Amino acid sequence: LSSDKEIVSNNKIIEKEENIDTNKSLSSFIKYIQYILSKEKNIMDLKDKLSLREDITLRDLFCIFDYNKRNLISKKEFKVVCKKIFGLYPTSDQVNLVFKRYDKDKDENLNLKEFFYMIKPLKEEYACFLFNKNNNQGKNNNINKNINTQSKKIFNDVIKTLIENEGYYYKFKDDLDNNDLFDLKEFWETFVKYSNNDKGIDKVEMDKFLNDNGCCLSLTQYDIDIIFNKIDFDRDDIISYDDLTQEFVNYY
Numbered sequence: 001l002s003s004d005k006e007i008v009s010n011n012k013i014i015e016k017e018e019n020i021d022t023n024k025s026l027s028s029f030i031k032y033i034q035y036i037l038s039k040e041k042n043i044m045d046l047k048d049k050l051s052l053r054e055d056i057t058l059r060d061l062f063c064i065f066d067y068n069k070r071n072l073i074s075k076k077e078f079k080v081v082c083k084k085i086f087g088l089y090p091t092s093d094q095v096n097l098v099f100k101r102y103d104k105d106k107d108e109n110l111n112l113k114e115f116f117y118m119i120k121p122l123k124e125e126y127a128c129f130l131f132n133k134n135n136n137q138g139k140n141n142n143i144n145k146n147i148n149t150q151s152k153k154i155f156n157d158v159i160k161t162l163i164e165n166e167g168y169y170y171k172f173k174d175d176l177d178n179n180d181l182f183d184l185k186e187f188w189e190t191f192v193k194y195s196n197n198d199k200g201i202d203k204v205e206m207d208k209f210l211n212d213n214g215c216c217l218s219l220t221q222y223d224i225d226i227i228f229n230k231i232d233f234d235r236d237d238i239i240s241y242d243d244l245t246q247e248f249v250n251y252y
Contacts, residue, residue, distance in 0.1 A: 025182045025187040026213055028176050028182040030213060033210065034215065035168075035172055036227060036231075041226065046157050046158045047121040048121045050151070051121050055148045056148070056151045058112075058116055058119075060147065062112055062115050064081060065078060065110075065115070072109040072111055073111075075096070075109075086159055090163050094167055097166040097167060097170055097252070098162065098163060100166075102114050102117060104117075119158060119162075173247075173251045182248060184241075184244055191244075192241075199238060200238040200241065201239055203228060231243055231244070
C-alpha cells in the first residue's frame, strides 16, 4: 500500500511539473503576443502616415535604397542608405534580422514586392493608396532631394522603428530561450487543440485561443491581423507549427 501511494504521489508530482512547464510556455507566448501588439501598432501608425504623403510613391521609397539601380536592395545598400540618408547606424546583426523577416525568397536581397510588404500599412485602404499613387518621381535621379522634409522624417521614423523592433523581438525570444521559458513542442499541444484541421489555427481560432488563455486585452480584428502579419510567415492565414518554428526556434 505504501508503494502504491508513493507511485500515485509521484505521478501527481510529474503531472504538476508538466502543467507548470506547459503554463510557462503558454504564459510566455501570451506575453510575446502582447509585446508584438505594443510594438507593431506604433510602426503601423507611422506607415499609415507615410502612405498619405502626396509627394512620395512606393517606387520613390524603393529607389532611395536601390542606389545601384538593380531593382534589388542588398544588405549593404540597406546599411549604407540608413547611414547616408537617414543618419542611422544599424549593425550587421540588425540588418540580418530585418532581412530574415522580409526577404521571403532568401536571396539576400529585397525586391520591390518584399520591400512593399516591409513598409506597407496593414489597413487595406492605406496600403492601396500607397501602391496606387502615380509614379511621378520614380524615374528621377534626385528622388531624395525632391521629397518633402516631413515625408523624409516619417520615412526615417518607419525605418528606424522597423530596425529597432526586430532587435527587440530578438532580445525577447533570446531571453525566453536562455531561461527555458518556452518549449515549442509542449506549447503546440495546447495551441493545436483550437484548430479544426491540426495544421494550425486561423484568425477566428487565434482570437478564441488568446481569450481563453489569459490575454488580458480586448482584441479587435485589427489586433489579430497584426499578430498574423508578424507570425504567419507563408501568409496563408494559418499559424502552423512551421510558422512558430520560424518565429521561436529559427529566429536568427
